[in-house]
Amino acid sequence: MAQYLQDFPEEFVERYSRLIPDFADFLKVTGTASRKTIRVNTLKATKQEVVDWLGDLGPEALPWWDLAFGIRDVEGIGKRLGHFLGLFYIQDAASMIPPLVLDPKPEETVLDLAAAPGSKTTQISAMMQNTGLLIANDSSSRRVRGLVGNVDRAGCLNVAVCRMDGNRIGRLLENSCDRVLVDAPCTCEGTIRKSHQVLNRWSVSAIQRFSRLQNGLIVSGFRALRPGGLMVYSTCTIAPEENEGVVTYLLSKFPNAFVLPIELPGFVMRPALDTWKGESFPEPVRHCRRILPQDNDTEGFFLALIRKGDAEAG
Amino acid sequence: MLKQVKELSERFGIDPGVFKRLGFMLRQETVFIADRKVMEFDQVKPIRRGIRFCRVFPHSVKPTTWAMQILGKHATRNCIDVTKEQAVELINGKQLKLNAAAENGFVIIRCSGHVVGVGHYKSPILKSQIPKYRPVE
Ligand SMILES: C[S@@+](CC[C@H](N)C(=O)[O-])C[C@H]1O[C@@H](n2cnc3c(N)ncnc32)[C@H](O)[C@@H]1O
Numbered sequence: 001m002a003q004y005l006q007d008f009p010e011e012f013v014e015r016y017s018r019l020i021p022d023f024a025d026f027l028k029v030t031g032t033a034s035r036k037t038i039r040v041n042t043l044k045a046t047k048q049e050v051v052d053w054l055g056d057l058g059p060e061a062l063p064w065w066d067l068a069f070g071i072r073d074v075e076g077i078g079k080r081l082g083h084f085l086g087l088f089y090i091q092d093a094a095s096m097i098p099p100l101v102l103d104p105k106p107e108e109t110v111l112d113l114a115a116a117p118g119s120k121t122t123q124i125s126a127m128m129q130n131t132g133l134l135i136a137n138d139s140s141s142r143r144v145r146g147l148v149g150n151v152d153r154a155g156c157l158n159v160a161v162c163r164m165d166g167n168r169i170g171r172l173l174e175n176s177c178d179r180v181l182v183d184a185p186c187t188c189e190g191t192i193r194k195s196h197q198v199l200n201r202w203s204v205s206a207i208q209r210f211s212r213l214q215n216g217l218i219v220s221g222f223r224a225l226r227p228g229g230l231m232v233y234s235t236c237t238i239a240p241e242e243n244e245g246v247v248t249y250l251l252s253k254f255p256n257a258f259v260l261p262i263e264l265p266g267f268v269m270r271p272a273l274d275t276w277k278g279e280s281f282p283e284p285v286r287h288c289r290r291i292l293p294q295d296n297d298t299e300g301f302f303l304a305l306i307r308k309g310d311a312e313a314g
Numbered sequence: 315m316l317k318q319v320k321e322l323s324e325r326f327g328i329d330p331g332v333f334k335r336l337g338f339m340l341r342q343e344t345v346f347i348a349d350r351k352v353m354e355f356d357q358v359k360p361i362r363r364g365i366r367f368c369r370v371f372p373h374s375v376k377p378t379t380w381a382m383q384i385l386g387k388h389a390t391r392n393c394i395d396v397t398k399e400q401a402v403e404l405i406n407g408k409q410l411k412l413n414a415a416a417e418n419g420f421v422i423i424r425c426s427g428h429v430v431g432v433g434h435y436k437s438p439i440l441k442s443q444i445p446k447y448r449p450v451e
Contacts, residue, residue, distance in 0.1 A: 043384060044428070079451045081398060084405055085428050086383060109351070130384075131335070133351040135358065144361070152365050155384030157336065158349045160360035172358050 004031050009202055012189075016238060019273065020292065029294040030192045036073040037062070037298075038088040039096055042126045043155045045087035053082035063266030068096055086153045091119045094190070094291050094298035098183055098234040099123045101262055101305055107132040108178040113166045113221050116143030118150035120183055125156035135177075137162040137169055170220030179230050182221040184214045186235040186242050190300025193293055211241040215249045222250060222257060225308040230260075233304040238290075240276040243302040247272075247288055248281050256309040259284040268295040269303075318345050318368055318375045326377075326422060327390035339363060343370045347381060376420055379431030379444050386422040386429035393422045394433065394440060401425040404433065404442040405450045411438050 004027040005013060017023040038059075040050045047067060051059050057071040070093075071077070082088060099120050104110045106129045115121045116138035125134050136151070136159050138144050144163045151159050162169070166182075187206050188198045218233050225231050233250075235242050250257050262269065272288035274281055291301040315323075315330065316338045323330055337353030339346045348364020355363075367381045377386075386393075394414040396404065404410065404423060414421075416435050420443070423430045431444035 049427075076451060081402060081405070081425070081430075081450055084447060084450050085430065087428065107351075131349055131351075133349065133355055135355070135360075137358075148362055151362070152380040155365065155380065157347060157364045157384065158352055159362075159364065160348070160352045160355050160358075161362040162358050162360050164358070169358060176357065 004028060007196055008199060011204060012202060025294040026292060034092060034193045034299055035070050035297040037068060037070050037093040039091050039123060040067040041086055041089055041154055043130055050088045053087060064264050065100060068093060086155060089122055092299045093296060094301040095119050096123060097301060098181060098232045098303060099127060100264060101303055102179050102181055102232040104128050104179050109133045109176060111135045111173060111177045111180045111224050113137055113169060113182045113217060114184055115147055116140060117146035120181060121159060122150055122154040122156060125158055128158055130157045132158050134159045135162060137164060137166060139165050167216045167220050170223030173224040175226050177224045177226060177229055180221040180225050182217050182233045184217050184235050186210050186237040187239060188236055189238040190236040193299060207239045207241050211245055214242055214246045218246050218250045219253060222254060222308060227308055227310045229308050231306045235302045236299055238300055240273050244272050244281045244285050244288060247285050247304045251282055256311050258307045258309055259287045260305045260307055261287045262289045262303055262305050316340060316345060318370055321375055322368060322377050326392055328388045332388045377432050382422050382432050383429045389422050392416045393424050395424045398425055401430045402450050405444050407442055410440045412440055413438050
C-alpha cells in the first residue's frame, strides 16, 4: 500500500481510508488505467456491426448493458474509421450508468443540465431513438464547442444545445421536463485512474466550493422536472459533501423530492453513506449508490435517482 | 419542406417520408435539421438545434458530412462506394480517380454499408468534402 500512498495528499488518505473499507484495493487500482470500453451508437450502427468493426480488439459484451463492450486497449482507437463514422463512442463504463438509470424514452422532453462534452447527451439521444427533445446545456463556451462536435458526429437530431448557467435554467423550464440529468461539476476524485493531476487540484476547500455549486444545480434541475418526473444526480467524485450532502440539501428544500432505489443487475454498486463527519443523512439517502473503481474496473461515480411528487400529496 | 432540402432529397433519391417528423431552419446560409419538437422549443434560446444539414451557396447547395452520415443511408442515387483504404484517403483529404455511376456534383461516399461523408465528383475525380478531422488510420 505504501508505494501508492505517496501520491495522495495526507488529508485525502485520512478522509477516504475511513470511508472505503477496502481502501488498499482502491489505492492499488488507482495506479492502473480502467478498462477501455465503448458504447454502440445505435443511431448509426447495430451491435453486430460494431463488433465486426472492432473484431481485432476482442470486444467483450459487458453483463449489465448489451450496448457496452470492453475492448483491448490500443493506441489510436479514436483514429479508426469506425470511430470517424460515429459507429461507437469511447466512454468509461461508469459514465454510461447515469443515463441507464435515468432511462429516457422516445418522444420525451429531457434536460441534461451540465452536458459538455456530451458523452451522456449522445447516449441519451440514442436511447430516445433520436426523437423528442433533449436540451443539452453547459455554461462553458469552450466545452460547448466540444459538445456540438459530438452531437454532430453522433448524428443527434433531437438535441437543442444551450449555453447558460445551469442555476438559471430550472426556472425557465419549470415543471416541463419528463427527465433531468444533473451530471454535476465536481472534484473528480473518481477519475484518478485517468489522470493523477486531479490530486494536484484537490483540497477540502475545493470540495466545499463544488458542494455549494451542486446544491444550486440540483435544485435547478429539480425545478425543471414535471410532477411525476425523474431526475438523476451524478458525480464522478467520492466526497460525501458533493454527493449524499447535496441530495440531503435537496430533500431539506423540497418535501416532494423522493429518493428511489437504483438497480442495475450485473454491475456492482455500494449503498450510500448514512453518516459523515458527525452528520447523519436522512434514511432515503441510503438508496443512492456509490460506484468504486475496484468493483467493476471503472472510474468512481455517485448516483441518486429522484422522483418529483405533487407539491401537496407527494 | 425548404427548397434546398427538396433539391438534395431529389438529387440523392431520398424518400420525402424520411423527413416527415423533422423540421428545418435556415440561418446564415446554413440549413439545420432536427426533430420538430427541437425546432418548436422556445422556453430557452438554444445556440444550436439538431445538426447542420447543408450550406447554401449562390449556385449550389452542399450537404454536410454529418447530416449525410445519419440521413444518407436512405439515398438511392448519386452515391459512390469505396473501399476502407479509399475511405481513409478521402477523410485525410486526398482525392481519388475513379469511374462511378454518379452525376457530376455533390455525392454521398459510402463504405461497407455506412456513409463516410460528402464528396464532389467531376468524372473521373472524386474530391473529399469531409471536414478536417484528426487523421484516420
Ligand atoms: C462532469 S462534467 C459533465 C460531463 C458530461 N455530462 C458528459 O457526460 O460528457 C460537468 C460540466 O458542468 C459544467 N458546468 C460547470 N458549472 C456549471 C454551471 N453553473 N451550469 C452549467 N454547467 C456547468 C462544466 O463546464 C462541465 O462541462
